[in-house]
Amino acid sequence: MINHELIHTLHQLSRRLTNKLNEALKPTGLYGSQWAVIFVLKNKGSLTQKELSEYLAVEAPPMTRTIQRMVKQGYVKQIPGQDKREKRVELTDEAHAKYPEWEKIVIELNKSLLPKSHKEELYQLQKSWLEQLY
Template sequence: MNSHELFHTLHQLSRHLTNTLNEALKPLGLYGSQWAVIYVLKTKGTLTQKELCDYLFVEAPPMTRTIQRLVKQGYVRQVTGKDKREKLIELTDLALTLFPEWESTVFETNQSLLKHLPETTQEELFHLQKSWLQQLLLRHFS
């Protein structure tokens, strides 16, 4: 494999997957970046903006814009933390009510993208992704 093929192919795949998810979520008034924040808050609970940035590996300015959009939509709220400068981000009751519908859409989109792959290949793909991500995170934070 040529050294540039890995990045080129991953970039193309990432863009295609992002666009596919955005199209699926569009009728629900969400983008994939918003779904990512909502999903993390649902699974991990209330987090600071910095914790969200670190976990999702997103710079602060785009995260700020995403959170502001979600606040405007009524899906998250910002709460002052122990330190007055610290803002905690949490889901609202509205977001918790709508979460199953959003999750179902994401699940259906996942299924439609994977349906042509045998189950063993799907499992291998997920294993490789998780393993590779863990290696990259260890390298990044060491």
């Protein structure tokens, strides 16, 4: 029985956190999945869509959609790679300019949401579980 509970709790936790993030990001016009991409690009520089989707462990089609939306918003540009199949994605100047404000919102939110204690413990448990799943 605890197995069911464990998975259900995990699922619920994940959904609730996503909702909170989207809510907090509302004034910025960003969604959580977009923020994830922006965060990676800010820290890793330009990446191909393939690299992005691998890094975030998401399939290619949702990545395409998320990026296309961000292109429309003017936060990201797609630059054809040497390999003409590839598209390198990078943040626009506008995105770089707005980044600090976005980051602040997310950091504040995380502070308020994350368990005060046991953070490291929980992270290690999750990570080792995730690794078991391959």
